[in-house]
Amino acid sequence: MSEKILRAVNKGLTGELTVPGDKSISHRSIILGALANGTTTIENFLDGEDCIRTIDAFRLMGVSIDQEGKKVTIKSQGKDGLKEPLQPINLGNSGTTARLLIGLLSGLNMHTTLFGDASLTNRPMDRITDPLKEMGASIDGRQNGKYLPIAIRGQRLNNVVFEPKVKSAQVKSGVLLAGLTANGQTTVIESTKTRDHTENMLKAFGGKINVNGNEIVVDPIDSLKPTSIQVPGDISSAAFFLVAASIVPGSKLTIKDVGLNPTRTGIIDSLKKMDASISVEKTKEIGGEIVGDVTVKYSNLKGATIEGDIIPSMIDEIPILALMATQAKGKTIIKDAEELRYKETDRIMTVVDTLKALGAHVEATQDGMIIEGPTPLKEAKVSSHGDHRIGMMIAVASLIATGHVTLKDSDAINISYPGFFDHLDQLTQ
Ligand SMILES: O=C(O)C1=C[C@@H](OP(=O)(O)O)[C@@H](O)[C@H](O)C1
Numbered sequence: 001m002s003e004k005i006l007r008a009v010n011k012g013l014t015g016e017l018t019v020p021g022d023k024s025i026s027h028r029s030i031i032l033g034a035l036a037n038g039t040t041t042i043e044n045f046l047d048g049e050d051c052i053r054t055i056d057a058f059r060l061m062g063v064s065i066d067q068e069g070k071k072v073t074i075k076s077q078g079k080d081g082l083k084e085p086l087q088p089i090n091l092g093n094s095g096t097t098a099r100l101l102i103g104l105l106s107g108l109n110m111h112t113t114l115f116g117d118a119s120l121t122n123r124p125m126d127r128i129t130d131p132l133k134e135m136g137a138s139i140d141g142r143q144n145g146k147y148l149p150i151a152i153r154g155q156r157l158n159n160v161v162f163e164p165k166v167k168s169a170q171v172k173s174g175v176l177l178a179g180l181t182a183n184g185q186t187t188v189i190e191s192t193k194t195r196d197h198t199e200n201m202l203k204a205f206g207g208k209i210n211v212n213g214n215e216i217v218v219d220p221i222d223s224l225k226p227t228s229i230q231v232p233g234d235i236s237s238a239a240f241f242l243v244a245a246s247i248v249p250g251s252k253l254t255i256k257d258v259g260l261n262p263t264r265t266g267i268i269d270s271l272k273k274m275d276a277s278i279s280v281e282k283t284k285e286i287g288g289e290i291v292g293d294v295t296v297k298y299s300n301l302k303g304a305t306i307e308g309d310i311i312p313s314m315i316d317e318i319p320i321l322a323l324m325a326t327q328a329k330g331k332t333i334i335k336d337a338e339e340l341r342y343k344e345t346d347r348i349m350t351v352v353d354t355l356k357a358l359g360a361h362v363e364a365t366q367d368g369m370i371i372e373g374p375t376p377l378k379e380a381k382v383s384s385h386g387d388h389r390i391g392m393m394i395a396v397a398s399l400i401a402t403g404h405v406t407l408k409d410s411d412a413i414n415i416s417y418p419g420f421f422d423h424l425d426q427l428t429q
């Protein structure tokens with residue numbers, strides 16, 4: 001198993017950084033590109049393991065996908081050109097690939113089987129299979145389709161009006177993708193708006209989709225129109241460096257060309273709430289996605305309560321925010337984040353256990369955690385537990401730890417951020 005010994009830095013993180021492409025947008029660019037009739041090109045694609053799983057899935061369905069690093073060319077004959085895969089589809093570690101594909105495949109005229117790694121096999125799928133069954137989908141799997149492996153006998157689905165109980169962009173997107181082949185318009189009404197990349201990109205591909213506040217209505221398609229996608233930098237990846245610069249004295253860092261979709265910027269608002277010195281400059285809009293530069297400087301931080309509707313807009317950033325809270329004065333309370341328990345690991349448990357091992361004062365609650373700061377962090381031997389975001393949280397913690405930190409299973413970081421350690425070296429040299 002991969003292992004890294006990480007040492008503290010004696011100067012701040014300075015300079016400029018461009019982080020890899022957005023994971024959510026990269027997945028969707030492959031899925032919608034495969035549904036388009038013709039050639040779709042993607043620039044700045046995230047060549048992390050999760051997005052490669054999405055590519056491999058469509059290759060198994062006969063779509064020609066040429067990927068060279070961050071550049072991808074898809075040649076497809078649209079949804080009717082997709083072929084029944086002759087093998088089970090391996091989703092690896094990727095929850096997004098799982099929930100979105102289960103939605104899409106339920107309405108296509110083919111039989112598919114899907115499986116994943118040990119982590120994904122334990123993550124709940126009923127949140128997507130239940131609404132699909134309401135649309136008439138034929139899905140079976142462990143515990144009646146709650147867990148992978150799952151088999152889908154795709155067929156024409158009925159449209160629904162769906163009000164998801166979980167605040168999940170994956171579930172919303174899975175149902176919208178199923179709606180593309182359903183009989184009539186499909187409506188999703190969210191209680192809190194979650195990331196809306198599927199909606200934005202469907203428009204860019206010529207789909208008929210209407211968004212009115214938290215209500216989304218999608219029409220069935222014949223096929224989509226191919227387009228060119230430029231993927232913005234991933235704010236969820238940038239977050240690790242935004243926090244690193246906030247907690248390492250002497251830092252001043254600008255992250256360039258990062259996605260600033262308002263359904264994703266909860267981390268920036270939370271950093272501001274904790275008195276981080278952060279400024280945002282919006283520079284352009286591509287494919288319905290706002291892009292810009294974010295500059296952050298080291299500053300004295302204070303604790304804050306992070307709760308409610310902001311949580312879905314920063315769900316993947318909570319591990320790194322928790323690390324930041326260990327360096328903030330006073331109490332940070334994170335609430336309404338029980339969804340963390342259903343990620344690659346139970347992130348309430350892994351964050352709390354890891355930060356405790358590093359010397360922090362932190363306690364788990366059912367739906368979040370309470371952190372008392374500031375506390376110095378100390379030498380420890382800790383593992384990512386196969387969870388990329390925990391691995392990166394540990395690497396950032398090591399920058400300010402008093403002794404060296406051993407990170408076991410460091411390779412997990414390649415799931416969403418290949419080149420992470422090169423970027424860290426580049427900014428700390
Ligand atoms: O739709 C997406 O691309 C994602 C949605 C979120 O998951 P949930 O939908 O389960 O909240 C997030 O945690 C995941 O990393 C990516």
Ligand SMILES: C=C(OP(=O)(O)O)C(=O)O
Pocket residue numbers: 023050093094095096097316343344389416
């Ligand atoms: C939860 C995550 O991804 P997924 O659900 O796609 O596995 C993540 O990237 O933090």
